[in-house]
Amino acid sequence: MKRSFAVVTDSTSDLPDEWRERYDIEVVPLKVLFGEETFRDGVDMSNQEFFARLATSSKLPTTSAPSPGEFAEVYQRLAKDHDGCISIHIGAQLSATAESARVGAQTVEGFKVNVIDSETVTMPMAFLCKVAAESASLDDATAAVKQRIPGCRVLALLDTLRYIEMGGRVSRAQAMIGTMLDLKPLLLVKDREIKSVDRVRTRSRAIPRMIEFFEADLPVEYVGVMHGQALEEAERIATGLRERLPDLEIPISEIGCVLGTHTGPKALGLVYIKK
Amino acid sequence: MARESNQGVDGPLFKRALLGSLSWLSANHEEVNRLNVFPVPDGDTGTNMLLTLQSAVEDIKESDAAEVSKIAKLASHGSLMGARGNSGVILSQIFRGFARAVEGKSSLTPAELAAALEEASNAAYRAVNKPTEGTILTVAREAGRAAAAAAASPGATVPRVIAAAADGARAAVLKTPSQLQILREAGVVDAGGFGLQVILEGMLKTFEESESANGTLVTSRPLAQVASQMAVALPEGGWGYCTEFLIEGTGLDLDVIKNQIEALGNSVLVVGEPELVKVHVHTDDPTRVITLAGRYGKLLKLNVGDMSTQHKRILDDASQSAGAPRPNGVGLVAVVAGSGLVDIFRGLGVDAIVEGGQTMNPSTQDMLTAIESVSYDEVILMPNNRNVILAAKQVPGLTKKKVHVLETRSVPQGVAAVVAFRADRPGADNLAAMKAEADRVQTIEVTHAVRDTRSNGLKVKKGDVIGLINDKLEFAGSDYGEVVNKALGKLGADSFELVTVYRGKDASDDELAKLESDIRSTHPGLEVEVQHGGQQHYPFILSVE
Numbered sequence: 001m002k003r004s005f006a007v008v009t010d011s012t013s014d015l016p017d018e019w020r021e022r023y024d025i026e027v028v029p030l031k032v033l034f035g036e037e038t039f040r041d042g043v044d045m046s047n048q049e050f051f052a053r054l055a056t057s058s059k060l061p062t063t064s065a066p067s068p069g070e071f072a073e074v075y076q077r078l079a080k081d082h083d084g085c086i087s088i089h090i091g092a093q094l095s096a097t098a099e100s101a102r103v104g105a106q107t108v109e110g111f112k113v114n115v116i117d118s119e120t121v122t123m124p125m126a127f128l129c130k131v132a133a134e135s136a137s138l139d140d141a142t143a144a145v146k147q148r149i150p151g152c153r154v155l156a157l158l159d160t161l162r163y164i165e166m167g168g169r170v171s172r173a174q175a176m177i178g179t180m181l182d183l184k185p186l187l188l189v190k191d192r193e194i195k196s197v198d199r200v201r202t203r204s205r206a207i208p209r210m211i212e213f214f215e216a217d218l219p220v221e222y223v224g225v226m227h228g229q230a231l232e233e234a235e236r237i238a239t240g241l242r243e244r245l246p247d248l249e250i251p252i253s254e255i256g257c258v259l260g261t262h263t264g265p266k267a268l269g270l271v272y273i274k275k
Numbered sequence: 276m277a278r279e280s281n282q283g284v285d286g287p288l289f290k291r292a293l294l295g296s297l298s299w300l301s302a303n304h305e306e307v308n309r310l311n312v313f314p315v316p317d318g319d320t321g322t323n324m325l326l327t328l329q330s331a332v333e334d335i336k337e338s339d340a341a342e343v344s345k346i347a348k349l350a351s352h353g354s355l356m357g358a359r360g361n362s363g364v365i366l367s368q369i370f371r372g373f374a375r376a377v378e379g380k381s382s383l384t385p386a387e388l389a390a391a392l393e394e395a396s397n398a399a400y401r402a403v404n405k406p407t408e409g410t411i412l413t414v415a416r417e418a419g420r421a422a423a424a425a426a427a428s429p430g431a432t433v434p435r436v437i438a439a440a441a442d443g444a445r446a447a448v449l450k451t452p453s454q455l456q457i458l459r460e461a462g463v464v465d466a467g468g469f470g471l472q473v474i475l476e477g478m479l480k481t482f483e484e485s486e487s488a489n490g491t492l493v494t495s496r497p498l499a500q501v502a503s504q505m506a507v508a509l510p511e512g513g514w515g516y517c518t519e520f521l522i523e524g525t526g527l528d529l530d531v532i533k534n535q536i537e538a539l540g541n542s543v544l545v546v547g548e549p550e551l552v553k554v555h556v557h558t559d560d561p562t563r564v565i566t567l568a569g570r571y572g573k574l575l576k577l578n579v580g581d582m583s584t585q586h587k588r589i590l591d592d593a594s595q596s597a598g599a600p601r602p603n604g605v606g607l608v609a610v611v612a613g614s615g616l617v618d619i620f621r622g623l624g625v626d627a628i629v630e631g632g633q634t635m636n637p638s639t640q641d642m643l644t645a646i647e648s649v650s651y652d653e654v655i656l657m658p659n660n661r662n663v664i665l666a667a668k669q670v671p672g673l674t675k676k677k678v679h680v681l682e683t684r685s686v687p688q689g690v691a692a693v694v695a696f697r698a699d700r701p702g703a704d705n706l707a708a709m710k711a712e713a714d715r716v717q718t719i720e721v722t723h724a725v726r727d728t729r730s731n732g733l734k735v736k737k738g739d740v741i742g743l744i745n746d747k748l749e750f751a752g753s754d755y756g757e758v759v760n761k762a763l764g765k766l767g768a769d770s771f772e773l774v775t776v777y778r779g780k781d782a783s784d785d786e787l788a789k790l791e792s793d794i795r796s797t798h799p800g801l802e803v804e805v806q807h808g809g810q811q812h813y814p815f816i817l818s819v820e
Contacts, residue, residue: 181619181775182804183694199694201820202772 005138006078008087010066010097011041013125014226014253023133028074030090030097030258031064041257050257051229051265060166063258065097071104079111084138088128088145091119093192114142116149119192123253123271124152127222151274153217154189156226156267157210159203161185163264186210203266210270211237215244219275223248226269228255233268283382284433286340288485292437292478293332293350299477300325300470307473310466320466322555323360323636323662328474330357330638331370342381347374355669356640362467364639364665365399365411369471372398385436389426392440393419403665409454411467417447418475434482441479444472460729517635518561518579522552524572532571539564601698605705606651609689610637610658610667615807616686616777623693626651632660632686633812639669646670646678653677653702655709659689661746679706684746685718686777686808687818717771718745719762719817721755755786755815756793766819768798775818777808782815790815 003024009015011029020027029040032050034057039045045053054061071087078085087105089098098117105113118125128145135141158164160182184206186198197213200206214223223241227234234252242250255263284292300307300321307321331354340346351374354367376394377383383391396415400406421443425436451465452458458465518540522532527549540558552571558564561579568574607625611617612632620628627645631637646654654676658667661684671678679702683689692709700708720743724735735741735751742750742758749765752758763774774794778787787805794803808816 181623181690181694181806197699198697201691201694201775204772 068104084112159266167262223272295481296477327363368402389422414468606649613810615809688713717819
């Protein structure tokens with residue numbers, strides 16, 4: 001049974017590969033630039049390659065949104081066998097991607113594209129894609145996704161402040177971290193804002209703190225574990241959560257190149273949508 | 276004549292007695308400083324008591340009150356505001372107890388004087404959480420008892436009561452090494468107790484002079500050493516500059532240097548040996564002090580701190596942080612010294628810094644000023660040094676603000692506590708979380724012994740590298756890396772994750788690099804982070820967590 005409408009997202013959703021096939025979701029890549037070299041996130045460069053290069057590169061990479069033209073190409077292709085599309089993207093406070101999608105959609109005549117600013121980043125977007133994919137119609141999908149946006153949360157534990165600071169998406173003052181100490185900040189993305197909910201000196205103490213914060217935020221409809229080159233720790237966290245919440249799927253996903261540019265290596269995250 | 280010797284203690288006499296104490300302590304405070312049991316270069320009990328006493332008599336100098344109660348009340352208030360260090364705080368409590376005991380009295384009989392001295396000691400005991408025998412407390416109590424015994428004897432006079440108190444104090448001081456093992460090992464008597472003895476002796480000299488003027492000298496005690504009351508330059512307007520340095524030379528005459536420096540400022544401390552002299556002075560003209568000292572030899576470790584701008588800086592800090600008010604309405608004030616450490620605490624969100632710590636214990640007044648400058652009505656105060664805690668604990672009673680004293684005993688404890696502070700959590704919850712973090716972190720402090728000593732069963736030679744774990748001297752050696760690795764081994768490095776090295780003012784790049792590599796090679800499982808601390812006297816302070 002084929003869906004009448006398409007589901008599109010961008011590479012910052014860190015959609016697990018398995019979900020991409022299972023729910024037939026189209027992923028438009030953002031770009032990572034190491035100096036003059038440009039790579040499409042997850043297409044020209046795998047996550048492993050990215051973190052290896054991040055570790056040895058003297059200059060930090062930069063990132064850029066897909067162009068409207070790139071979105072237009074995708075929508076044109078999808079218009080052939082769909083009568084509409086929901087396009088779910090990284091929060092407009094963090095990236096120009098949603099705006100680019102909106103402009104791209106206007107160039108494709110006769111094809112309805114509902115561009116959604118998810119106000120968040122990484123796997124809550126994947127959960128929203130799942131919600132959309134399981135909906136009966138484009139209107140239902142749009143309503144169901146919009147309804148869940150306020151409940152999206154990303155709880156991120158960074159191993160260092162260096163990358164997020166250089167990336168300029170969050171100021172030290174915003175994150176209450178104006179210090180030369182190498183703190184492990186616990187950041188929360190919620191309601192279009194990134195703020196520091198706690199700061200801890202050592203990783204082994206920061207992880208339980210992250211789980212504690214999450215448990216205080218229960219109940220949730222979806223939850224997943226994110227990691228950048230820290231699979232073992234992510235698996236341990238997921239195992240613990242599965243015991244606690246046996247009815248939920250709790251996928252583990254890897255932080256992609258674009259998000260990784262801002263989090264740096266060894267970041268961990270709990271991503272969820274509150275009920 | 277008999278009528279004269281039964282003269283009571285009225286306001287003017289008590290005022291002169293306190294000024295006599297001040298001169299005598301001023302003349303002897305270096306002796307008190309030298310009694311430091313730890314070989315760490317922070318012997319400042321004498322200076323702290325002197326500064327406290329100076330503050331006690333500050334307002335008295337202007338007073339011509341006839342009643343002893345009024346003078347005692349001024350002394351109580353002044354000492355509380357200026358109390359520095361543990362001994363200073365206890366001294367302020369002694370004055371407080373005395374003032375309460377003489378409330379409403381215009382003059383004291385010998386018996387009333389003795390009773391007031393006993394009450395003074397009781398008040399000091401009450402003020403301390405866990406009274407330790409063999410300290411200033413014991414000396415205060417024995418002085419009070421001896422005074423009471425003398426007052427009960429036939430023919431008791433005020434000078435005899437005070438003489439008995441001073442003698443009782445002296446006997447108690449001599450016994451302190453038998454009461455406290457650390458004193459016994461170090462071969463010294465208790466510094467704070469000795470300071471109190473000096474204060475009582477200073478009073479006695481005044482009474483004896485007063486008697487002598489009346490032709491009824493009751494003692495053969497030599498008075499030659501009584502310093503002129505005018506010799507003590509008290510702070511007059513402004514705080515001036517806290518100026519510190521070492522003079523390296525040959526055949527340096529401490530007395531000559533001290534006399535010259537004293538003419539240029541107050542809180543003068545000149546200690547050392549003919550080859551190396553340490554000078555500490557509060558002066559309005561540091562250039563003159565430096566020029567003068569420069570004639571005697573080479574100046575090392577020169578440090579001039581502008582104390583007058585301290586207050587202003589606190590206000591500046593407060594206005595900086597006023598931009599984004601915290602949802603919980605809780606402000607943070609920390610006591611810390613060293614440029615890097617000040618920046619670290621500021622960066623972590625501390626609203627006002629009181630500069631001080633190991634070398635210069637801030638007064639209760641300094642901390643109070645900082646707290647009043649913060650724009651929050653609820654404030655968490657972190658002393659960050661064991662010698663500042665008692666003075667900090669006086670602050671909550673002096674302000675309308677709700678002040679919590681979080682008893683951090685070291686810089687690493689302070690950092691751990693501030694890191695745990697959250698602006699969205701109420702004060703009491705924050706306090707509990709911050710305390711838990713402070714308790715978790717381990718502190719290693721590394722410095723050089725300033726003299727030969729035995730402490731905590733350890734034989735230490737002057738100049739040795741010594742390592743203290745959580746304030747306790749544990750290791751001595753010739754090398755920073757060796758001492759730090761021993762300390763890490765003792766703490767059980769395997770159960771920790773991160774070592775933060777706060778580099779002191781006097782640590783060189785090579786010393787730092789070597790220490791880092793020594794730690795990494797011995798404890799490869801530990802993450803090592805280096806921060807510029809800029810603290811004096813301690814080349815390295817390490818936080819282990």
